[in-house]
Amino acid sequence: MAEQKEHVGMNKTGVQMAPLQTKAMLDDDKIITRAHPGDETQMAQLRASYIAEGEGLGSIPVPGTMKGMVSMGAHMLMGDQPQVLLDKMAERLAMERTATRLYDALLTKLDVVAQEVTTGKLSITRDDVASIRGDEARHALILRDAIESMGGDPTAMTPSADLVGVEAMGLVQVLNDPRTSLAQSLHAILTAELSDGVGWETLIALANENKQDELVREFSAALTQERKHQVMIQTWYDEAVGLTNGATAVVPGRQAGAGMPGSRH
């Protein structure tokens, strides 16, 4: 695996690597007379037509059981929006499931660079990563049970579940790319954790509006864990990019301390 230290090498992607050709290209650009300079109008028009005809990312399924139908109907009669809550719970379930896989991939990567980690440069430990991975897997099970408790089908792909699945594709690619370093992998995981926190906040608010007090309690406990994950990952990421004192000293709002050796969530 490429180590996290970014090295100077034979990268030729920038124009400074070919000054003569760059000048020739820019000179040609001035000479070539284009009948139509062109802009993005036609592209936008084409996209607009597709958007106008778009049918959305699918639908939220009708409950497949009598109990589910009765439960959803009762909530709707009370003025609640159980379908929105079910869609967002399915979204969190999809993301927690993906997060579990992201941490599995991080554990694999960590095992390869274990030598570096044990030399004391980084405070990340296998136990801590495995513990976070366990949290994510438990969160997925909490959501599965929550969806079932409202009569929904936790195996259904709802529009929001589909959405986060696509959003997370890049993160999965980063973690499973054998070339990515520990720092680069942690960067992708930090992206997942940041979005996770916001996702749980929305879900808690929706559960509250749907008067699902037990779910609000369970989801709030999960959010507390997610916030700890975020601080730990931020700390490990700072260390992995070589920040000696972390970013907490100069960046307002950053929490210090979590993720350091011996700190557990």
Ligand SMILES: [Fe+2]
């Ligand atoms: Fe999570």
Ligand SMILES: [Fe+2]
């Ligand atoms: Fe997390």
